[in-house]
Amino acid sequence: MFSTFSTAFSHLSSVVVDEVRTDGGGIALAARTATREAACPDCGAVSGRVHGGYRRRLADLAAAGQEVVIDLLVRRFLCPAAECGRRTFVEQVDGLTERFARRTPLLRRSLEKIALALAGRPGARLAAHLSIPTSANSLLRLVRRLPDKHVSAAPRVLGVDDFALKKGHVYGTIILDMETGERVDVLPDRTAETLTAWLRAHPGAEIVCRDRASAYAEAVRTACPDAIQVADRFHLWKNLCEAVEKCVVTHRSCLAEPIEDAPADATVGHEDAAVQEEVPGRPEGMRVIRRRERHAAVHALYDKGVPIQAISDTLGLDRKTVRRYAHAATPEDASLGTGSRRYGQIHAYSPYLHRRWNEGCTDAARLHAEIVELGFTGSKRTVRRHLQEIRASGKPAPDKPKTLTVRTATWLITSHPDNLDESSTLKLKKLLSRSPELDAVAACVRSFAAMMTERRGSDLESWLASAEGTGMKPLQSLARGLRQDFDAVTAGLTWEWSSGKVEGNVNRAKRIKRDGYGRAGFDLLRLQILLAD
Structure with a gap:
């Protein structure tokens, strides 16, 4: 047991502990050095001439959940070398003292680890629980004093x-x-x-x-x-998924499943509808006008070969905004994915709203109150805007066919077939049968996934040709980008890195x-x- 105790306090092996006492809820150790001589830190000359002494208080690691303070008596020696600029010096105890330090090296290293792991305030709270209290600023100062990493050459x-x-x-x-x-x-x-x-x-x-x-x-x-x-394979796959999503948006009309067993009189009112006066469309808002103006301004520069960063600086727009407009074929495409989440949320309540509308409830405020009880968090204005076209048409609300969302359709196309259950596989099969264009996109996705997982970077040129041959602008834009970085993309699809x-x-x-x-x-x-x- 004594050897275990000695190991735990091995940093005190070179001093003599005269007294152990409790002091204000902590443990105080009264100790003194046992050496008769010490070396000058400047010239290295060994001296045994004692000039004087004083006591140092050193904070140490906690013991049994209590703070530990070492009250150490150290001596000051006279330097024997006449040519040395230092007249006196204080002895240092290896592993216990450092110049001007009020902590032991053991405590300092522990606080450095805490500061690196938790930073200032969280580290200070943890240190207080460990009975080694310190401030957040002290921890940050310890980190700033750590030696920096210096590398002479880059890794291979x-x-x-x-x-x-x-x-x-x-x-x-x-x-x-x-x-x-x-x-x-x-x-x-x-x-x-x-x-x-x-x-x-x-x-x-x-x-x-x-x-x-x-x-x-x-x-x-x-x-x-x-x-x-x-080029990183994750980012390549991410770019492909984004292009697939844009292709799905372009053919979103194919996401709705055809209505089976349509009523026999579904076409009765067709001729009457042709005779009716055309309902005026919704007036354009300022957002639509601004979106069209931005799209025209961005493409006026982008089509001339001006870099995106230069366009951003010229028009005062963010790089991501410029990139979105530059890669959008029409102003409407630039708005994809940027609409209100709450407005998109209301489509989940469309069947209920349409059923209540056909039952005779056409008050938007009342309908809003009803779907709020079902979990809707949008505003009355959102509900009123959603019902505006139905109100303007003067007809009953249409029955909504089951429609895949853009995100779901993108997930179906980009997922591994082994990860799809039977229901998802059937949905994907029906979707691709309704849209030959999306079927071609799915074929490109499958061939790219095989090329990526089997490390067949040599097939990139043929894949780019097939992607361009689909006629889908998002895939063609992706292919142009990959051609500009052809060597790096090929290496990413070939190497293990x-x-x-x-x-x-x-x-x-x-x-x-x-x-x-x-x-x-x-x-x-x-x-x-x-x-x-």
Whole structure:
């Protein structure tokens, strides 16, 4: 038992403990050094001449849930070397004391681990529970004093990706050694110039794994022209799914299942309807007009070859907004996925609203109150707008056929057949039978999935030709983008390397950033990302 106790307090082996007492709810150890001489920290001369002494109070790791303080008597020696600029010096105890420190190295290292894992305030709360109280600012100062990572050469296989410092505004770049998974560096932005400067200062990268960001591709081509660029397969599949979704939206009329057993008098009123006066359409709102103007302004520049960033600066629009309008064939396509969630939510209540309308309840306020009880969270205006066309037509509300949503149809087309149950497989089969265009899109998805999983990057050229041959603009746009990055995409579909490890570290960096409550500067965030376990 004595040996176990000695091991637990091994950092006290070089001092003599004279007294152990409880002091204000903690444990105080009165100790003194046992050495007769010490070496000067400047010249290294050993001295046995004692000039004086004083007591140091050192905080140590807690014992039995109580704070521990070491009251240590140290001596000051006279330096014997006449040429030394230091006249006196204080002895230091290895493993127990450091110059100007009020903590033992053991406690300091423990607090550093807590600070790297939890940052300031959460770390301070945990330290208080562990009976080693400290402040949030003290923890952050410990992190800032840690030695920085210095690398002279880049890893052979390099991974690079961006992460948001302030989402939509400020982004940083994380660099990873793909062979070891070690974090190499963190850059303050995601521009090509910054990464180019880093790669030139750290030569040696032979393979670079990245997403399809043009800035990173340009930086690698400039600084490491001989390096092989590998486009990440996850991002390639994500780009394909987005193109498929746009194709589904274009053919959304095929999502509704045909109504079986239609009533015999369904066509009786057809001739009467042709004679009736045409109902005027809904007047265009300011959003529609602004969307059309933006679409025209963006395409006036984009069709001339102006880069998206330049268009963004010229028109004062966000890059994502410019990209959405540039890739949209019509102004209506640019609005896909940007509508109100609540307006989209009301379509789930359409059967109930149409049934109540046909029963004679045409008061939008009353219908709104009824569907609110069913879980609807939208406004009365949303319900009134939804019923406006039915009210203007003067006819009963139509029976709504079963319709697949765009998201469901996209999921059916892009899912592996083995992951679909019998019902989903039947829905997909019916959908593709109603739309030859979506059937061609599904064939492209299957061939791309096989090419990606079987690492047949050599088939990329033939796949691009088949995608362009479908006549679907989203797939043709995707094919043009892949051709611009043809070598990197081919390498991504051939090599085993991907950006999976980098994406994992990006998620980790986001967690570290949130632990700091957005108050940490870039220097502190960088150290936490690089040094945390």
